[in-house]
Amino acid sequence: GAQVMMTVPNFYKLETARHRLSAYDQFIQTPLDVRDGNLHMPDAPGLGIEMNMDFLRANSDEQFHGEIR
Secondary structure (H helix, E strand, O other), rough: OOHHHHHHHOOOOOOHHHHEEEEEEEHHHOOOOEEEEEEEEEEEOOOOOOOOHHHHHOOOOOOOOOOOO
């Protein structure tokens, strides 16, 4: 979503659940950078985030049958 939005010159708005944005900070290493209601994208390569694998392993869904690496 946000990465695609940044590549489109006339992109108007990205729909999010603002009251839940802080929940993302639990499963990514670096918190989202939200200032004055705007999401500021990181300069890191790829999606710009690293997943918190310890949190994901500890909170995996019982219905998930894949492997978390």
